[in-house]
Every structure is written in C-alpha cells, then in structure tokens.
Amino acid sequence: MTLTVYDKQLIGEVERMFPGHHAGEVVERLIRMGVVDTVRCKVLVVREYVNELVGRGTGKVDAMYMAAEKFCCSYEYVRKCMYYYKEVNLA
Structure with a gap:
C-alpha cells in the first residue's frame, strides 16, 4: 500500500x-482523541487472535468460538471479522 x-x-x-x-502510549492517546477507527481495530484484533490460535494448531471454528468468548462478543461477530471484512486492508 502506498502512503x-x-x-x-x-x-x-x-x-x-x-x-x-512508546507505540502503546501513542495509540492510547489517539484512541482517546477519537481519531482511530475502532471498528477496524476490533476486526484486526479478532482476526489476529483467531489466526494465532489456528497457527498453533487449534481448529478454525474452535478458535473463532474462543475469540467470541475472549472478546465477549457473538460467534457471528467473529465470523464477520474473519469473512465479511476482507477488504479492510489489514495486511
């Protein structure tokens, strides 16, 4: 992606x-300022968590259920993060 x-x-x-x-401090301040797209951030975090579990050998469906439990959201939301939000340039 070109800037x-x-x-x-x-x-x-x-x-x-x-x-x-540090990066964590900067991100925290930007979130508090309201200039970070929190929806994309949530999608990124959920996708990375699921991919990490899958990379360790957990089945994808099980990893998605674990993500729903960890992030206190529905399995359907996790499913959307994994499949619906494909075009959010999270690479």
Missing part, C-alpha cells in the same frame, strides 16, 4: 505531538 499525502502528514503530526513516546 498518501494525508497519511504522510498524519505520521508527521503524530511524531510532533508525541515525541519520544
């Missing part, structure tokens, strides 16, 4: 706003 002018400007702004901070 747009807006993306590059945002990176510069974040670097100026939070010099010397």
Whole structure:
C-alpha cells in the first residue's frame, strides 16, 4: 500500500505531538482523541487472535468460538471479522 499525502502528514503530526513516546502510549492517546477507527481495530484484533490460535494448531471454528468468548462478543461477530471484512486492508 502506498502512503498518501494525508497519511504522510498524519505520521508527521503524530511524531510532533508525541515525541519520544512508546507505540502503546501513542495509540492510547489517539484512541482517546477519537481519531482511530475502532471498528477496524476490533476486526484486526479478532482476526489476529483467531489466526494465532489456528497457527498453533487449534481448529478454525474452535478458535473463532474462543475469540467470541475472549472478546465477549457473538460467534457471528467473529465470523464477520474473519469473512465479511476482507477488504479492510489489514495486511
């Protein structure tokens, strides 16, 4: 994915706003400011969790049920994260 002018400007702004901070602190502050797409973040976290479990040998359906339990959401939501939100550029 090629960064747009807006993306590059945002990176510069974040670097100026939070010099010397760790990634976790920066993300926390950006979430509190409301500039992070939390839906995409949730999808990313759920997908990565399921993929991690599958990578360790857990069956995909079981991993999806475990994700639903861990994130206190429905299996259907996890299913959507895995299959419906394919075009969210989470690579």
